[in-house]
Amino acid sequence: MSDVVVRCSGVTRTYQDNAVPVVALQGVDFVVKRGEFVSLAGPSGSGKTTLLNLIGGLDRPDSGTVEVDGVTLNDLSESELSDLRLHQMGFVFQSYNLIPVLSAQENVEFIMQLQGVAADERRERASSLLKDLGLASMAGRRPGELSGGQQQRAAVARAIVTNPVLLLADEPSANLDSGTTQELLELLRTLNERQGVTIITATHDPMVMGYSKRQVNLRDGEIVEDNSSRAA
Amino acid sequence: MPLKLLLQLSQRNLFRHRRRNIMLLLAICVAVAGVTVMNSLIRGFQYDMQEAAVANLTGHVKILAPGYLDDPNIEKSFALAHDWQPDLPADQLEGWAARIRIPAVIMSERETRGIQFVGIDPAQEHISFIGNATYTGERLASAADRRVVIGKELARQLETAVGRRLVLITQGLDGLNREAGFRIAGTYDAEGTGLEKQFVFTGITALQAMLDADVVTEVSIKFASHPKEFSIKQVFVEFFTGLDVLDWQELEPQAAAMFVFADAAVFIWFLIMMGALIFGLVNTLVTAVMERVQEFGMLRAVGMRPGAVIAQVVLESTLIMAVGIAIGLLLGWGFYLWLQDGIDLSQWAEGVELAGMRSLLVPRLLVEDMVLVAGLSLVFGILAALYPAWRAVKIKPLEALRR
Numbered sequence: 140m141s142d143v144v145v146r147c148s149g150v151t152r153t154y155q156d157n158a159v160p161v162v163a164l165q166g167v168d169f170v171v172k173r174g175e176f177v178s179l180a181g182p183s184g185s186g187k188t189t190l191l192n193l194i195g196g197l198d199r200p201d202s203g204t205v206e207v208d209g210v211t212l213n214d215l216s217e218s219e220l221s222d223l224r225l226h227q228m229g230f231v232f233q234s235y236n237l238i239p240v241l242s243a244q245e246n247v248e249f250i251m252q253l254q255g256v257a258a259d260e261r262r263e264r265a266s267s268l269l270k271d272l273g274l275a276s277m278a279g280r281r282p283g284e285l286s287g288g289q290q291q292r293a294a295v296a297r298a299i300v301t302n303p304v305l306l307l308a309d310e311p312s313a314n315l316d317s318g319t320t321q322e323l324l325e326l327l328r329t330l331n332e333r334q335g336v337t338i339i340t341a342t343h344d345p346m347v348m349g350y351s352k353r354q355v356n357l358r359d360g361e362i363v364e365d366n367s368s369r370a371a
Numbered sequence: 372m373p374l375k376l377l378l379q380l381s382q383r384n385l386f387r388h389r390r391r392n393i394m395l396l397l398a399i400c401v402a403v404a405g406v407t408v409m410n411s412l413i414r415g416f417q418y419d420m421q422e423a424a425v426a427n428l429t430g431h432v433k434i435l436a437p438g439y440l441d442d443p444n445i446e447k448s449f450a451l452a453h454d455w456q457p458d459l460p461a462d463q464l465e466g467w468a469a470r471i472r473i474p475a476v477i478m479s480e481r482e483t484r485g486i487q488f489v490g491i492d493p494a495q496e497h498i499s500f501i502g503n504a505t506y507t508g509e510r511l512a513s514a515a516d517r518r519v520v521i522g523k524e525l526a527r528q529l530e531t532a533v534g535r536r537l538v539l540i541t542q543g544l545d546g547l548n549r550e551a552g553f554r555i556a557g558t559y560d561a562e563g564t565g566l567e568k569q570f571v572f573t574g575i576t577a578l579q580a581m582l583d584a585d586v587v588t589e590v591s592i593k594f595a596s597h598p599k600e601f602s603i604k605q606v607f608v609e610f611f612t613g614l615d616v617l618d619w620q621e622l623e624p625q626a627a628a629m630f631v632f633a634d635a636a637v638f639i640w641f642l643i644m645m646g647a648l649i650f651g652l653v654n655t656l657v658t659a660v661m662e663r664v665q666e667f668g669m670l671r672a673v674g675m676r677p678g679a680v681i682a683q684v685v686l687e688s689t690l691i692m693a694v695g696i697a698i699g700l701l702l703g704w705g706f707y708l709w710l711q712d713g714i715d716l717s718q719w720a721e722g723v724e725l726a727g728m729r730s731l732l733v734p735r736l737l738v739e740d741m742v743l744v745a746g747l748s749l750v751f752g753i754l755a756a757l758y759p760a761w762r763a764v765k766i767k768p769l770e771a772l773r774r
């Protein structure tokens with residue numbers, strides 16, 4: 140098993156905004172090794188989300204290649220990408236992570252249900268994870284009955300319960316106060332250190348950057364600083 | 372994608388927007404109940420009309436001499452062996468009647484009318500209206516009864532009454548006119564006056580004697596089961612070589628056309644109701660999809676396949692349809708039970724009679740109609756979901772997440 144989980148080579152992505160080309164990424168080379176906790180930093184509009192989406196197989200580059208766990212995403216069909224997201228990735232979005240009509244427990248079980256995990260195992264894994272994340276008493280509540288911090292923790296539980304190769308979190312703290320942000324970051328750090336989950340977050344929150352081991356700065360679609368390459 | 376999960380999501384989403392979906396549910400119930408009640412009335416009309424046509428001395432199948440239909444007279448007749456019986460299992464046969472039916476002139480002391488003179492065996496006539504009519508005076512006692520029964524309306528027009536004598540003139544087999552006097556045994560009361568003015572009955576052997584001819588002009592046969600199903604006609608075609616074997620559709624083409632039209636009316640009515648409903652359904656489903664753009668986007672992002680998204684929208688539509696159909700059918704059935712004694716149409720008796728019906732419209736609820744309504748409504752529910760489902764699948768996870 141290779142040590143490299145993500146390899147982006149010469150990735151560019153240009154959007155058409157009302158026929159005006161907007162360059163979101165230009166020639167990004169980027170490697171993430173297994174077990175890393177990386178934060179993509181940079182001002183709003185610098186291309187963080189775009190890069191994260193390309194790595195997550197939610198979007199395709201205009202040129203360059205994206206590899207995840209040895210698989211080149213460029214070659215995959217839409218439904219293959221869909222399956223890859225289901226089986227290899229965990230996503231935590233800025234908001235709207237949970238299905239409103241399902242309880243926290245059911246939301247955490249949901250991806251496993253899509254994967255076809257047996258009911259007993261699902262229940263067992265979801266309950267124990269919610270317990271670990273301090274949400275045991277909230278398991279029966281629907282997202283609308285949870286606080287923002289509880290929702291994001293449930294989203295993290297949903298994302299990691301399937302043991303993904305990669306956890307991608309886009310502005311996970313954007314809607315949280317600093318206390319809850321800290322709790323969430325402690326959780327991510329624990330997952331990274333104890334279970335070796337590879338994490339990439341996109342954020343402009345200095346607190347998030349502080350918790351990650353490696354910080355990659357983007358500006359105008361280019362990597363301008365990478366403190367691991369500096370260390371290397 | 373486990374169906375159970377999809378079902379759970381659909382059901383909860385329907386519950387989540389209770390008010391909107393209850394309105395939709397009500398609309399479906401009303402449409403289905405309305406279609407069901409209307410169908411039962413159309414069927415009631417259809418069967419009533421058909422039964423009236425069959426009872427009108429027609430039967431389901433009639434055997435006639437060739438040419439009788441175009442020119443009904445005693446020359447277009449045939450002999451029937453005295454021990455003849457239709458070659459059918461008893462449970463398929465409601466009855467049969469051999470008759471002579473010829474044009475004749477009837478005269479009272481005051482008036483003269485042209486009528487159909489019909490010789491019958493009263494014991495065989497439970498299959499026709501005359502066997503079931505109400506009488507003033509007496510019925511014919513036997514095939515040998517030499518008296519006549521006439522319609523109430525004809526009695527009024529001839530200004531005659533039970534017990535008085537009438538003279539009938541008709542043509543014999545030899546082409547010469549025969550004239551004979553008959554005493555009125557009774558007057559019959561048929562639904563409407565059309566039949567009462569048209570038919571005068573006497574015993575068949577009495578009429579044969581008057582005509583000097585041991586023949587009949589028709590054999591009318593009524594089956595026990597629903598006439599749609601018969602291919603039994605063929606049995607008679609083979610048996611009565613050289614004679615015409617006609618079914619009621621051929622004998623009563625107008626009633627037969629109405630019968631077919633009623634079949635079509637059931638569909639037309641259904642299409643109108645469902646057509647109106649489907650706009651509401653599509654609209655509600657599109658709204659339900661559009662307010663869940665982010666949810667669908669997120670579901671796609673985490674790896675739900677497009678097919679599962681389609682399945683979810685279709686399932687939501689099917690689910691609400693199924694519940695609406697079930698309640699609607701129950702409601703419709705309740706209405707049907709309430710109307711079961713029939714609707715009195717006698718106020719509009721003349722129009723009703725023109726349509727060939729009796730004045731009491733008794734609804735008929737056919738299981739096959741209910742199954743059809745349920746099945747087609749479900750199909751409509753699925754069709755209505757296709758456009759909203761397509762809208763849901765078109766949602767790009769990226770765009771949904773950028774909101």
Ligand SMILES: Nc1ncnc2c1ncn2[C@@H]1O[C@H](COP(=O)(O)OP(=O)(O)O)[C@@H](O)[C@H]1O
Nearest residue numbers: 154155156161163182183184185186187188189
């Ligand atoms: N779907 C899109 N259509 C047009 N322009 C887009 C789209 N997505 C992103 N962009 C543009 O691309 C650039 C990078 O965006 P993004 O990756 O979202 O940056 P960040 O996450 O760092 O704020 C921005 O200028 C943004 O306006």
Ligand SMILES: [Mg+2]
Nearest residue numbers: 187188189341
């Ligand atoms: Mg962003």
